Every structure is written in structure tokens, then in C-alpha cells.
Amino acid sequence: MSERQDKLSLLLDEFADDEQSRRMLDEVEADMNLQYRLRRYAMIGQVMRHELPKHIASDFSANVMAQINLISHTAKLVADRRSLWTWSKMKPFAGLAIAASVAVVSITLWQTVNVDPGSGQGTEQVVIVDQQIVDQNNADQQKIERLARLPVQTNVVTVGMRWKNNTTPALQQKLNAYLVNHTEYSNSIQGMSLIPQARVAGYDAQQ
Amino acid sequence: MTHSSNRTATRLNSIFHKLLLFAVLVAGIGQASAGPAMDWLAKMSDAMRNLSYQGNFVYIHENQLESMSIFHIKNESGEKERLLSLNGEAREVIRDDKNLTCIWPSSKKVVVDNSRQNAFSPLFIPEDIARIGRHYEINLAGKDRVANHDAVVIRIIPRDQFRYGLKLWINANNGLLLRSNLINERNEVVEQVMFTNIELLSKSEQSQMFILPEIDDSYSTVRYHSGAAVENMGADMNWQFSNLPDGFRKESAVKRKVGESDRFVQQMVFTDGLASLSVFIEKQTAQTIQGETSMGAVNGFIYLLNNYSVTAIGEVPAVTVRQVAESVIFQMP
Numbered sequence: 305m306s307e308r309q310d311k312l313s314l315l316l317d318e319f320a321d322d323e324q325s326r327r328m329l330d331e332v333e334a335d336m337n338l339q340y341r342l343r344r345y346a347m348i349g350q351v352m353r354h355e356l357p358k359h360i361a362s363d364f365s366a367n368v369m370a371q372i373n374l375i376s377h378t379a380k381l382v383a384d385r386r387s388l389w390t391w392s393k394m395k396p397f398a399g400l401a402i403a404a405s406v407a408v409v410s411i412t413l414w415q416t417v418n419v420d421p422g423s424g425q426g427t428e429q430v431v432i433v434d435q436q437i438v439d440q441n442n443a444d445q446q447k448i449e450r451l452a453r454l455p456v457q458t459n460v461v462t463v464g465m466r467w468k469n470n471t472t473p474a475l476q477q478k479l480n481a482y483l484v485n486h487t488e489y490s491n492s493i494q495g496m497s498l499i500p501q502a503r504v505a506g507y508d509a510q511q
Numbered sequence: 512m513t514h515s516s517n518r519t520a521t522r523l524n525s526i527f528h529k530l531l532l533f534a535v536l537v538a539g540i541g542q543a544s545a546g547p548a549m550d551w552l553a554k555m556s557d558a559m560r561n562l563s564y565q566g567n568f569v570y571i572h573e574n575q576l577e578s579m580s581i582f583h584i585k586n587e588s589g590e591k592e593r594l595l596s597l598n599g600e601a602r603e604v605i606r607d608d609k610n611l612t613c614i615w616p617s618s619k620k621v622v623v624d625n626s627r628q629n630a631f632s633p634l635f636i637p638e639d640i641a642r643i644g645r646h647y648e649i650n651l652a653g654k655d656r657v658a659n660h661d662a663v664v665i666r667i668i669p670r671d672q673f674r675y676g677l678k679l680w681i682n683a684n685n686g687l688l689l690r691s692n693l694i695n696e697r698n699e700v701v702e703q704v705m706f707t708n709i710e711l712l713s714k715s716e717q718s719q720m721f722i723l724p725e726i727d728d729s730y731s732t733v734r735y736h737s738g739a740a741v742e743n744m745g746a747d748m749n750w751q752f753s754n755l756p757d758g759f760r761k762e763s764a765v766k767r768k769v770g771e772s773d774r775f776v777q778q779m780v781f782t783d784g785l786a787s788l789s790v791f792i793e794k795q796t797a798q799t800i801q802g803e804t805s806m807g808a809v810n811g812f813i814y815l816l817n818n819y820s821v822t823a824i825g826e827v828p829a830v831t832v833r834q835v836a837e838s839v840i841f842q843m844p
Binding site: 475 | 767778780787788789791796799800802803804805806809811813822824825
């Protein structure tokens, strides 16, 4: 199982090659365990940055799988019809679409979400993908883009507003990620490294 | 070049870098001497890295108090550290030479990431000692008692407004850090760490103390790729700094992917030998705003330059991150 987990992780991180990506999507379609794990995977980034949703809707997994099925199915159609269309061109898009629909971590998302920080209640949201990836003149790509715009029933991600001066949730998220990377890459005093680690790990207590 | 060979090359490069740094330390440490206070700092660094110990400490910042437990093992198989939160959910962070593992028992999640911290980098290489002395006054400030241990107190006072001060309590017998205060430019303590107990571990105790929680099939375990740095691409050298605060110099530069997107962010790390800050440069997004922000002792400043956002962030005063961010210039090749 661990080998498949690694492959799934590679797929989401866009490190998998064409054949691996295609095979993994097929495997995900046929395997309930992998579907469940895919959902878990997508939350990992949030977990690492302490940005978990307060609550995940019970039908979340089904929505995610619907998205995967549609994207995967469309990918096959496109591959059959156009030999020039390579999976590698689509891979970043598929990875992004899957991740965005599952985890709702895309910065663009915050433009479209009416956040109610206090409630944490589920709202219907539209996931927008990075427009740079999509060539608007390509009909096949437009089809995939429409699929990625399908509504996803999920919950608002709660980002703790720990950074001062009225920064937006997206900016809070970005600053959190910056802090983690700063902690990892800065050559802090060896004996004092527990302090930046505590700073990062201690975030939950502030929420 | 494939991702795999890139990563291998990166690792080899990192190993070579550390070996080189270590060789410099071994060759030069006998010649370097900057007084007893600096000797205590070097002793503390060595003790925290090479001794096996277990302790509980409190971490105080912005009127928040958190308690944590740390286990640190150093033996022939390497270095291993476990940080356990004693408040709220029993979060655990376990770090060894290769992996950073986070465990959330109540939600049954295990996350494994690559460990990137320079676990074996020496603290002070000889040139750093001289550099630190130029920007900080380091004094012995008496004796005290912390967590039932005799402590030597060290004061590190910045010579200008671009860095924080520190007050450290170091175990007089074995060199372990017992307490630390981070002090801002107004002489206020902005962050504190204090051990309430800390003890050395014998060999037999090491294996007993480092017992991980039971992880059964109900846990979901994943390996996470947190946007690995694309070091082979190197940071874009067109980004330069026209007015860095005195003493800060670039220590490293990496380029990494932003989440699942195909965008990249460049990170440059600057240090004066004690304090450090990072500068992140990436294409501007619609939400980007300019200005200062802070989180406890960490200050940040976001500066917009053409279509890019430049964010300086670090455990330094606000004036420092602002000056660094605003000194960024793009030089045409």
C-alpha cells in the first residue's frame, strides 16, 4: 500500500510521469481505499500549516470522486481524439483541479467565498483554477475547465488570523507557509531551534 | 535531468556543503576565542546537539502560554528529536536526519515530510564569532537557578536597531539551554522559553523514553511533498539588494513551487550570525497588499515591485524586514 500512497502523492505533486499519472487515476477510480486516502492527502497541506477545516461535510468524498471521474474520463476522451494532447500537458491541471476541489486551498478561492469566520458552516463554492494553465482557444481544455468549475459542496477553510494588520485569509495562509519555510531553511542557533519549532507547532493553541 | 537525479544531486551538494562547513569548524575552532560568554554559547550549541536529554518547557508569547515536552537523542545511529505539545491536542513533531513526522493522535493522522533543517550544521564557525561580535555585545550576566539547575546567564545586546537582544540561561554543568528571553528594541521580552525540568538520559533510558504512540490501521499515514526546493534551478540572480542592514549577508537561496500550481517562489535567507530573515519573491496575486505585519516576535513586510511581491520575514525588528524588502531591485541581465 505504501508504494501506491507514494505514487498518489507524486501524482498530486505533479512529479509522476505520464504513464504513472494515467495508471494512478485508473487505480483511484477502482479502489475505495485510495479514494479515501486521496481525500486525506489533500488535507495534508492544510494540516502541515494548521489550516484544517473545522468540519468536513459527510458527502465530501462523493463530490471529490465525482470530480475525479469526470476529469479522468475527459482526459481519456481527449487523449483518444488528439494524439498531440499529452497527459503531461494536462497533468498540472488535473492535479490542481483535484487538489483544489478536495482541499479548497487555492488562493483564488478566497475571491469567491463569502467567509463567515464564526460559523464554519458549509457553503456552496465554486473552485476556480489557475487561468494561466488553460489555453482558452482550445476546445478540449475549455471542456476540462468547465468540469473543474463544477460546484463542490464543502466547508469553509478556517485560517487563524494570527498575523496582525488586517491581512486577508489568503495572505495569512501565505505568511504561514513562508514562516514554515523560513524555520526550515534558516540556519538558526542549534540549541535554540526548538523555539521556532515551538512557534510553528504552537499555532493550534491560538485558534 | 530527471527529478530523481536532481534530488540526488541536491542531497550530495548538501552533504558536501555540510562536510566543508564542519571541516572549517574543526580546523579553526582552536584559534577562535571571543571570551567566556561566547565560549558558553558554543558549549550550549554543542550540548543541545550532542547530549541526550528530556525535558518540559513553557513557551510564552503574546500573552499565550503553551507547555511542551522535548526528547532529544544523540547516539551512534544519529540524532533524533521529539517535540510533544502538552496543551490541547497531543500534537507531536518528530525529526531525524531524514524525516519530519507529525502525529495527530485524536484525528489519527500521521504526516511525513522531508527534514530540511540543518541538523548538523555547526553553530559558530570562526568568522561568525568575529561577525557576531561586531553587531552584538555578549556578556556574562551572573548566575541563577532554573528548573533546579545552576545556570550561567548570558546577555546578548544588539549594537543597533536591526536585531533583537537575547538573554540566555545555560546549565552551568552540562551546557544545556534552560531559559531564553527574546528582547525587542524597547527592552520588552517578546518571547520566552523556559524549561521546568530537564534531565540527561542514560543509554538505557533513551529507548524507553522515545516510545512513539501506538499507530494502528485506523491512522492515515501519508508522505507529504511540501513543495521541495528546486535548488538545481537556483534563485534568480537578477534580484539584488541595494541596502541591506549592516552585518546581514545572504546565506542561501532556493526556488520552490507554490503548492499545486505551476508558479514559483524564490527564497533568500539572510543572517548576521545570530538573527535570520527570509525574503520571498513571487509573482503578485490580486490579493497582495503592501505593508507590515507581525506575529509575536516575527515581523514581516510586503513590498510590491513591478508585478512581484517581495516579502521579508524573520525574528528581527520591523525596521529590519522593511529595509530589506524595500532594498530589493531587479537588475536586467
